[in-house]
Amino acid sequence: MSELSATVMNLPRRDAQDKLRGRTKYTNDRVRPDMLHAVLLRSTVAAGRIRKLDVSAALRCPGVRAVATGADAPGLYGIGIADHPLLAIDTIRYHGEPIAVVAAETEKQAREALAAIVLEVEPLAPVSTMAEALQPAARLVHEGWRGYEVITEGGARAGNIAWEAKSSRGDVDAAFARPDIRIVESSFTVGRQSHVPFEPRVAIGSWEDGRAHIQTSTQVPWTVRNVTGRVMQLAPGGVRVTVPPVGGGFGLKFDASIEPITALLARMTGRTVVLENTRQEEMATCLCRENAEIRIRSAVTAEGYIAGREAVVLMDCGAYGGEQVFLTTMTAHTLGGNYRVGATRLVSRAVYTNTPPNGAFRACNGVYNTFALERHTDEICDALGFDPMEFRKKNVLGDGDLGATGQVFEADVLGPMLDRMEALRASTGTSEAKADGRLYGIATTVGTWFVFVGPSAATVNLNADGSATLVTSGVEIGSGTMVQSLPQIVAGQLGLAPDQVIVREADTDAAGLDVGVGGGRTTVSIGAASIAACAEVREKLLRTAGEMLQTRPEDLVLRDGRVEITGRPGSGMSIPTVVAHAQATTGPITGSGAFTARNTPAMSGCAMGHFIDALDIPVFVVHEAEVAVDPDTGHVEVLAYRVVQDVGRALNPRAVMGQIQGGVVQGLGYALHEEVTITADGRIAQDDFETYRLPLAQDVIPVAADLYEGAPSMGPLGTKGAGEVPILAVGAAIGCAVARAIGKPVRQLPLTPPRVLRLLHEREPPPEFPHIAPGWASNTLG
């Protein structure tokens, strides 16, 4: 295990000093005086038809160098379905949708020229909610939905239902017909969450040697490359994407958005063009965590066995399918996770509305489905008289249990984690005394998430100065993977110190395909590709050293910058000596590695329309919250928060703890006060820091966390992603704790003081979904 001992450490961040000194150049710090500034003309109606769009006067305005419209980039893009134009073509589908773009010498000139664009729009009555969108006579948000290119086959689609994924295992009707069960039904609704990265979406495009070069603040350089090529209909390989340090992502930057526009304008002008969302634009067109509506029914025996479960989950994708098409998949694994269930059927639908499109946000889908499932579980316990902790201990997924798609889970993980939570609570004590007369509640909840594996590539160059260069398409968005876990992994493989490992920032011209930084995947997927690359490097290094030392390569080890004969510390020679010899005899020492999903199978016929049938790497959490509710104001104070997180193996425990603190606090915002609402005219009402209430220092408390190691993982060195999942069960833990404190069912987030007061005084109407049919099958496309 020397490889492990050389890898696991609390390595500090190499980017911390420059970030603290303000020297780090994020994309939006790279604006130069010779660049053109692009500004978007955005729709001021939620739905309409473009009757006239004349940009000729804008082109004559001072300083203007180009004006582009949808006609200049006619290709459509999307995930699953290509339904999204870069700039609106003929039809406007949301308030804030880009219609045209002006590039001028200054931002002021570009803004002034926007006023010269002649735009005539015939407004249409917007389809504002999922309830409206699912009416039989609803206007179609996409009249031409049938004609769209389907990028991924398998999902059912119809009209305003952009995508439908189903899972079905066992005889659910029979389970619900059993004489020995009781049926518990719960409905939940949640709003959107805005990411608010401090660096907004911003891109700098140039046209170099007949190709686009985009510098951008993104989590997905390869998606930006591919989408830009697609919408501009460029020859293969026509786009290069490079990524400076990213000032926060949280999932918002997991899709291409404004980047191709800069490439388009760069081609038109021959100049370098910067486009940066204003804060208002950023928030008004945020690809939020989607609002959702959830109905769950369970059939439970008096002994506490969950014989059957069915659920309908409606996910608002907004005007375009985007990430929600993919995320319908996750319901089977989140709402279908946590518990052993006899028979189950779940349907998840992404629904088009004339609202700003939604997207990915840290533990997408899982956050609200976990809230719904855990609150439903407490409602089961209330209805049947079970102790919530004992019920969970009895029913959480264990070794050999089946998931909703028939996946067989390995090992007992959640059960021992619940025991660890009890031990953690015993060590910290509880905080009921701090409630000081207010209503006190405590709740322990569980969650199931995953690592989004998928393809990654890595190249390692071993240099004659004793350093190694790691080349990947990874991006440092703040989580630390590029400055902590990856150099630790490579150093551990090659007998180097982490500071001897240079980590190249993403450049799609230099590194192979990567599906991006998100889904907790970087340490796992790029880490695995890096280990494969290091294996090739080691093989070449040891072969050369073996020749030089007249020793068999298998008798050599890499340690402390040397190639040594096993068991003889200080023997052999330094790595630079071997590398120099190799360079002169067989050539420089390089290695390449690749990784992708194992594609763990589901049970035949159980998963329909899913992008992921089964989880290659499940990740589990146990979260516990203690709250005090002020009965006079409805204010919820979080008194204590505890986490037991399944990390597989923590390569940098201190960094993982930092992710847990930050992720839990983002979850507290979601649970308690981050609220996005849509106005009557289809706008996001909270488009600045005054109206969108982010967590502040005085809102938070130190999270007590215990890292649970040793659960099975195909990740390198047994790792799992640790940065995404800390937000997963916060809405659940807070929702359950508040419900227990106030003695009323909590069925909606966020729990703002007015909502909590209404709940206390029984003035909060429970969610009702007339657009969800009573019979489960009636909510599917068959």
Place this chain on the structure above:
Amino acid sequence: MTVIFQLNGEDCRFDGDPMTPLVDILRQERFLTGTKAVCREGFCGACTVHVDDEAVPSCLKPIGLVQGCAVTTIEGLSSGNQALHPLQANLEAADAVQCGMCFPGMVMSLSAFVRDNPHASRPEIKAAMVGNICRCTGYERIVDAVADRLEQARKAGQSVGGIHV
């Protein structure tokens, strides 16, 4: 209008609209991009600088109001090869940084705070952070770093913020 002020210890002259926000001069004309323009409304604190030793959001400071003042940005706090400001060193030691965009403003606000409040309690530190938002870290490590700084300064018996800014 002409405005004369000191910027990181050097004379600086601005000719133009006196209502131009200081942050725009710093970023767009002086290329001092360590000062971050995030919300531009005074809520986030990422653009905090010192004007005559007082921490202020530069988005809300019209350039005309810094006439004759000494402005220090994050670049001026520990420039060139100088050691980090002690608070920066404590933040680094606490592994507090994530995406890093809020930290220049956080450092400028809290370096003034520790200088003026050597005996601050943890709740007082948190209260002082009301104008500095961080979306990544969940704050506690930043509070830890400030508390560490104050404790170390007290132990050393020196006036806090010995590097005077």
